Amino acid sequence: MKIIVLMKQVANKDAVLRIAGDEKWINEADISQQTNESDGYALEEALRTIEAKGGGEVVVCSLGPQSAKTVIKDALARGADRAIHVVVEDSKSLSSYQIANAIADAIRDENADLVFTGLQSDDASFGQTGVILAELLGIPHATIVIEVDKENIGDTIRVKRELESGWYQWFTYKLPSLLTIQSGISQIRYASLKGIMAAKKKEIRDVMPSLGGFASASRIEKVYLPLKSKQTQMLGNGDAKAGAAELVEKLKNEVRVI
Numbered sequence: 001m002k003i004i005v006l007m008k009q010v011a012n013k014d015a016v017l018r019i020a021g022d023e024k025w026i027n028e029a030d031i032s033q034q035t036n037e038s039d040g041y042a043l044e045e046a047l048r049t050i051e052a053k054g055g056g057e058v059v060v061c062s063l064g065p066q067s068a069k070t071v072i073k074d075a076l077a078r079g080a081d082r083a084i085h086v087v088v089e090d091s092k093s094l095s096s097y098q099i100a101n102a103i104a105d106a107i108r109d110e111n112a113d114l115v116f117t118g119l120q121s122d123d124a125s126f127g128q129t130g131v132i133l134a135e136l137l138g139i140p141h142a143t144i145v146i147e148v149d150k151e152n153i154g155d156t157i158r159v160k161r162e163l164e165s166g167w168y169q170w171f172t173y174k175l176p177s178l179l180t181i182q183s184g185i186s187q188i189r190y191a192s193l194k195g196i197m198a199a200k201k202k203e204i205r206d207v208m209p210s211l212g213g214f215a216s217a218s219r220i221e222k223v224y225l226p227l228k229s230k231q232t233q234m235l236g237n238g239d240a241k242a243g244a245a246e247l248v249e250k251l252k253n254e255v256r257v258i
Contacts, residue, residue: 001057002111016031040118057081076198077196102211108137119181130143145160
């Protein structure tokens with residue numbers, strides 16, 4: 001069995017974010033980077049699936065600048081067998097379709113049984129790359145996966161999907177298929193010293209994608225930090241009953257919470 005796991009480099013969640021001069025993104029020059037949270041769970045689920053099957057290969061694929069090698073090497077240290085790096089220095093200017101198309105071209109010949117991705121990225125949070133990739137590869141996909149039945153994988157795979165209002169759904173998919181993994185479904189392993197040393201000998205194949213053809217259908221106009229402001233309104237002019245009536249009207253018509 002072969003599983004490809006998509007992993008993305010994002011800003012550290014504890015970093016102090018500053019807006020770049022062009023107001024199109026954050027200034028990444030002086031902040032630390034980390035693996036996208038749900039992608040880490042996708043890698044863990046892939047490793048556990050291979051272990052349950054008694055063998056196979058986990059291939060990590062990451063699209064981004066050369067600095068994304070840090071994320072790739074961390075994944076190799078945790079147990080992935082090899083990696084594909086789709087080298088794009090300015091990935092922020094690409095749409096979800098362009099990213100998925102570049103990744104599809106890089107992994108199509110791998111003929112993987114499964115493709116795992118995180119549910120969404122911690123920065124843009126579009127949640128579209130995985131489902132578009134499945135369409136481009138011509139394979140079925142399941143989103144918001146919270147459990148995988150690892151003991152009964154053959155020509156099909158059975159997964160548990162999270163729905164609204166606390167509901168969930170078990171569904172069976174034919175292989176090959178793509179799963180987007182929810183954060184928190186398992187305990188992520190740490191990279192061991194042995195794994196870190198072994199990662200130095202593992203293959204990282206660089207791919208230079210062709211980004212011609214379709215232009216991006218979306219673009220970021222402006223990134224900004226929300227302004228904090230305070231505003232006080234006096235209701236009822238000293239009459240508690242009239243103030244309560246005005247408050248109800250505002251909650252109903254302006255705030256829309258009742």
